Amino acid sequence: MTPIPFFKMSGSGNDFILIDNRTSVVPEARLEELVVGVCRRKMSVGADGMILVEPSENVDFKWRFFNSDGSLPDMCGNGARCAARFAFLNGIAGRKMAFETLAGVIEAEVGDAGVRIRMTDPKDFRLAQRLELDGRSVAASSVNTGVPHAVVMVDDIEAVDVASDGRAIRFHPDFEPDGTNANFVELNPAGEIFIRTYERGVEEETLACGTGNVAAALILAKERGLASPVTLTTRSGGRLTVHFTRRDEGFVDVFLEGDARVIYRGELWEEAWQG
């Protein structure tokens, strides 16, 4: 099989494999095997997800985004920034662009220092829920920022067992049938915000989650009165900034801004994803 050119990129530590699939270079019949195979750490390239850039009749391009387990969520904030810069660098779009996702059309602007994307309007806010986790009652809020997110405020972000508590929230009955991503957020006395995320479809903690940072920022705005812009420090140490305008009980003009780094370019051989 002809090797498939790809970029490896990172959005604040959330890493992705990106492929220009406008001429259908990936074997559609073996797509899930390809996604899961190449996202394996150590055995292959390794990534939190894969992005296919494909033709669109209405805007600059359409994307298909896959979590590393092969699932197809509606949106990915860090992946969207990487897809925008990938499209710009490969002449698929200009600095300002729009592309189709399952969550809707995402507008993006590629700057010299980072990429800014317009998020879909947040929906399904649920504040001050109580989740029963292994006999503990945990306060959480949730919102859909393109994908579902639960947000738990904590006093010490370093003390959180993200693998265990994150997984328990991700599969909690309150979020069935689709499940949710689970975010843990510390707002310290100096006003600094630290966030850690267990990601649905990766099924472990990732170093950053764009839609999760947006969820945390909007819930902090609602519950703690934070004003736009809100900057959060992710597990990688990378910082993401969320801009928004309050409108009645909701938010409009929500933007996510952060880096989208090219790590390397390569070509996928079939043995990189077979079995």
Ligand SMILES: N[C@H](CCC[C@H](N)C(=O)O)C(=O)O
């Ligand atoms: N794992 C998420 C999708 C990717 C979200 C995250 N990587 C982001 O940057 O928004 C889900 O299945 O809901």
